[in-house]
Every structure is written in structure tokens, then in C-alpha cells.
Amino acid sequence: MNSFQSNPVSLKEVANAAGVSVSTASRALNGKANECRISETTETAVQQAAKRLGFRPSRVAQSLRSQRTGLFGAIVPDVANPFFAAIAREITVAAEHSGYSLLLADSHDSTDVEHHVVRQLWQRRIEALLICPVGLVSDHLAELDRAGMPVVLIDRGFCDGRLMNVTSDHQCGAAELTKLLTNQGHTRIGVLQGHPGTLPNDERLAGIRQALIAAGTDLNPKYVRGDQFGEASGYDATRRILGQHPEITALIGLSSENTLGALRAIAEVGLRIPDDLSLVTFDDHPFADYLATPLTTACQDMAELGRLASTLIIDRIESGKRLRKKMHRVPMRIIERASIAKPKQSSHFN
Amino acid sequence: MNSFQSNPVSLKEVANAAGVSVSTASRALNGKANECRISETTETAVQQAAKRLGFRPSRVAQSLRSQRTGLFGAIVPDVANPFFAAIAREITVAAEHSGYSLLLADSHDSTDVEHHVVRQLWQRRIEALLICPVGLVSDHLAELDRAGMPVVLIDRGFCDGRLMNVTSDHQCGAAELTKLLTNQGHTRIGVLQGHPGTLPNDERLAGIRQALIAAGTDLNPKYVRGDQFGEASGYDATRRILGQHPEITALIGLSSENTLGALRAIAEVGLRIPDDLSLVTFDDHPFADYLATPLTTACQDMAELGRLASTLIIDRIESGKRLRKKMHRVPMRIIERASIAKPKQSSHFN
């Protein structure tokens, strides 16, 4: 009667209760009654017994037997980060939808931890891995892939053509965003960099440069500061750029976190946005419209990233074939708000 | 040599390679060499073979054998919601730390889905369930609990004394928050309600009332509007309160989402915060300091909620004993910002 039992009911107990053998019970419970020509009588008898005892087949036994766990693994650098949380959500949804369960792990932005949890998940015989990788090398993931495990990299990626990637079109988004600045006449643009060497960072930088060149100028390497995606890096970078290069008229924060640092630094220096300095950024959040200075931004479609990655993985599992195409791009969306003005004639330190 | 193999290497293969029996191999690999007095020679032989073949014991086989999966289940109404994401994060951390893996599911705020995933997790033989439940009844969870599964409810809870709960001290937090308002002379205070009947909602309401009474007045039921935690509900409720009760001088949003709606409605009506209307809310986010009107708030310690819940669960598993104490409270923290002013003499519609 009860749904859950202290000592989970085994098939054997059901079979005994129904007075049949385990094999018959198994068949009756798995809709193989017709196929195996089981009598209506025994079929219902078994079903009754199963219901009465609250039988729930053990998926671990099923997994061992069938060599299929129905498990996805997902690894993100920080579940609490809304960006990764949004991706994780779509993965859970897609997994649940296709009858899979999700083993979620957090790598804390550490390659060591990542290695460790990859091993764990492998031992649990996940059937696919969706990962937002940390670090600059993907050998352990490529190995997994070579071993036949469907793997897809989300957000951070690697262009070596080995693994499947799902990434925003950072270069395009960054170029469009920058164009908004150059259109207003900005040419001396500071960039608050994230982690150099990572795909999003480098592609965004490339996009900025591309737009600057299209506008008849170029990216001044001295205007590029910072080395991490975090708040502190954004703060330091901003202080330094502003201190050393008062001629700068606009700032691009390469992540929403380091833009937070920029906001703090700018407030301390006493500059106003956009009058004294234009500021644009990446990614978005629910409160963006209510900021004191609503920032123009190029934001990623996290839901689509997660969705596309899940679809690719599921197709791969169901078809058994791996796709030729490795890089999958999700377009970014520009949201124009009120953080861009024409550059002032004079530097803001006059 | 390789870490991962297409066809996972079984213990048997290792045993064969090392020229010993599976049991010996098992023992050598599980540090029982001394205990079982295995010769150094064979021990290293087995270890070599295991390493060479890239042996990773199957946790599904181990689980079946030992009847222990080392799996936690977690269910949240929406992983993408930063509040639940933050809780989920601490759970993953605690789980990884104690050698457990985490099966994460999203209930989409639906009791049906919740029921369904609870079943799934049960079939996967999770050893404990941490859940942010949706809905007003907990019978299915109490059943789980009765079946001996450690269960802890986070955020939403039930006071019937059956299940373990970890919840913020909503009443206390709400009372403190309200006191900030009454101290400034506010007495006609509107409340944007969330989902009535849920523990956080009702306790917050109680806290507000308590503070109002302490200030010599009471909560006017007509000033309480809204019926959901979402943005739309907050918007509608604000429009109605403001329209029908111009005498109101302050508003309390019972969730950050419905406060978002309030912000929108207030902007439309053309009121300024805090000059025309004071506004306070619950919960917090990284950009809160940079809002056009930084809101004073009573915020929950999500990390502590997740941590405490995990600790309770792990203690329960390790000790085998269930705690007498059912309700566990995590204090809320008041962050004072700039959204409270003294009430104006006249109503804001004069």
C-alpha cells in the first residue's frame, strides 16, 4: 500500500507473493506479457502484488544488469553563479525529460577537483558528460571522449577539434557591443580582461579589436588590464587604467563580476556614467534595469546553451554517431541601456 | 595506462592480468593486504595490473553488493533561481566532501513533478534527501522518512513535527525589518505577499504584525495584497495597494521577485523612493548596492541553510539516530541601505 518501504521490496518478494517465478514477475511488470504470452491472470496477479507491496525496481540492479545507468554527469565551476545555475537548470530539465537523472558536481574552479569528480562520475558509469570546464587543457576530457563517452563542453571550450563545444558567439557579440561605442566616437577604450587564454576572454578581445579596426583604429594593448573574471580583478584593473590613462573615454568589462569591481572603482574616483565615462559589459541579471546606471550589455543565452548541449548529447546517445561539427555557437544578444554617451572632448581628469 | 577505457575494465580482468583470483585482487586493491595477510609481491602485482589497465571499480556493482549507493538526492523548485542555486551549491560541496555524489532534480514548482522525481530518486536508492519542497502537504516526504530515509526540508517547511526542517528565522527577520520602518514613524504599511500558507510567507507576515503591535498599532489586512512570490504578483499587488490606499507610507515586499514588480509599478506611478514611499524587501543579490534605490533588506543565509541541512543529514547517516529537534533556524541578517525615510505628513497622492 505504501509507496516507500524501509527495506525496499525486491522482485523476488513480489514473485513469491504472486506465487510465480521471478522471471515471470519481471516480464509481467515490464509490459512483456503479450510478447512472452503471459496469461492475463498471472499478469494482473503480479501487478497487484507489486502494487500492494509497493515494489519499486532497483535502478542500481537494473543498471548492473543492463550496463546502462541512465545517468548524466554535469560539472560546473560554481553552481551558485547564476550563469552556471541557468545552464544547469536546462540540463536537469532535458535530462528529466529524456528519462535520465543528473549527477551534478561543482569543481570550484579547480582543475584538481575537476579531475577528481570526472573520475567519480566515470566510476558511477554516467552515460554522458556535460561540463563547463575550468583550466586551459582538456586532455582528461578528450580521453573520456576517446573512450566513447559522449562529452560536451559548455561555455569554456577548446578549438582543437577533438571535443564537442557549445559556446556563445563571443567574438560577434563583443564586436557588436564595441560598435555601439565606436559609433558614438569612442576610440580610446579600456578593457577589463578576464582570464587570458580562455576561449570567451580571447574571443571577446578579438571581437573588440575587430570592431575597433573596422572603425579605423586598433586596440591599444596598454588599455587592456586584469587577469581574472572576478570582482577584485575588475576593481584593480579599473583603478590602474583610470590612473594611468586618463585619456580613456569608455570601458568594457569582460564579465559582469569584474564590471562590479569597475563600478566600485569608478564611484570611488568620483566619475559619473555615462557623462564622464561610458561603460558596457557582458551578461545580464534580473535587476539590471534598476541599476543606478543601467548598463548596456552583450548577454549570453544560458538557457539555449544548456538546451543545445543537452540536445546534442541526447542525439549522440540515441544515434550512436558522433557529429562532424564540433563548434556550436549560440548568438549573443545586445541590450541597450543608458551607459553610453558621446566622449567628452577633454579627458576626465582635467 | 589510460585513465578511461571504452569497455570499462573489470576486476576480473585485473585479476587475470595479475594471475590471481578476483577476491585476492579485490583485497589487494582495497587496502586489506595486511588484514588479509597478502604478500607484498602479489599486492604490488595487482596494483600494477590495475594501474596499467586503467581499472576503475564500478560503483554500481559496489552499490548493489554493499547496498549503499553513496548518493544524495536534492530537489529544488528552480535551480536557476540564485536562492536555490546557492543552497544547491553548499549541498554539492558537503556531499563531495563526505564522499557522496549528488543527484539533482528540479521540480519546476510542481507537486506532480516533485512526486515523480522523489520516486525516481528512491528507485536509485539515494541514501538521503534534501529538498526545498513545493506545495502545502508533505505526506509523501513523511512516508519516505517513515521508511527510514533521512530527509531534510529546506526553506519551505512544515511544523507538524514529523520531518526535519532547516529554515531561516523569518518571523524574527521580518520583525526586525519592520521595526526599522516603525522606528521612523511608519504605521500604514503595505505588504506584498507571497504564497499564503507557505511557512516563509506566513512567518514573515507574523513578524511584521508582531513589530507593528509592538509599535502600538496593528497590521491592516486590507494592506496585504498578492498571492505569489513572482514579479507579476508584486506588480499587481503594488498597483492595487497604491490605488486603493494612498495613505500608505511604506511597502514591504515579501520576496525579491515581487519587489521587482513593485519597483516597476512604483516607477510607473511616478513615486520616488524613499521620499514618497519607503520600500524594504527580503533577500539580496550582488548588484543590490548599485541599484538606483539601494533597498534595505532582510536576507537569508543560503549557504548556511545548505550547510546546516547537509550537516544534519550526514550526522544522521553516520550516527543512525534521528534528532529530537525538528525545526532548525538560521538567523536572517538585516542590511540597511537607503530605501527608508520618515513618512511625509500628507499622503503621496495629494
Place this chain on the structure above:
DNA sequence: TTGAAAGCGCTAACAG
């Protein structure tokens, strides 16, 4: 129409 038996990969009790 049903049952007996084998085996998925592992561990542990029991025998040598």
C-alpha cells in the same frame, strides 16, 4: 505459458 539458470561486477564468508 512459465521456470530454471546464468551473469552483470563486486565483496565477504568460509575453506583451505
Place this chain on the structure above:
DNA sequence: CTGTTAGCGCTTTCAA
């Protein structure tokens, strides 16, 4: 010091 055996809960031949 090590091997044989049984069994976790299930599905699936193979045989009747």
C-alpha cells in the same frame, strides 16, 4: 597467504 563460493536485484536466454 589465497582461492572458491555465494549473493546483492535484476533481465534474459534456454528449456520445458
